[in-house]
Amino acid sequence: MPKLKTHSGTKKRMKVNKNGKVLRRKATGNHLLEKKSAARKRTLAGVKELTGKQAKNVKMKLGLK
Numbered sequence: 001m002p003k004l005k006t007h008s009g010t011k012k013r014m015k016v017n018k019n020g021k022v023l024r025r026k027a028t029g030n031h032l033l034e035k036k037s038a039a040r041k042r043t044l045a046g047v048k049e050l051t052g053k054q055a056k057n058v059k060m061k062l063g064l065k
């Protein structure tokens with residue numbers, strides 16, 4: 001069976017740490033920041049962990065499973 005290619009869009013947007021957790025950035029934190037409150041921008045600044053089926057699908061697209 002041939003090797004699977006990694007999904008280049010997923011590879012740019014997701015990161016798998018050494019414990020195997022899939023991390024992603026939160027959406028809507030890049031533009032139109034003047035109208036967003038400081039608290040909302042702080043919330044958007046962090047990373048979020050994917051769990052369950054979503055994490056499994058991302059790992060498959062990255063060729064880790």
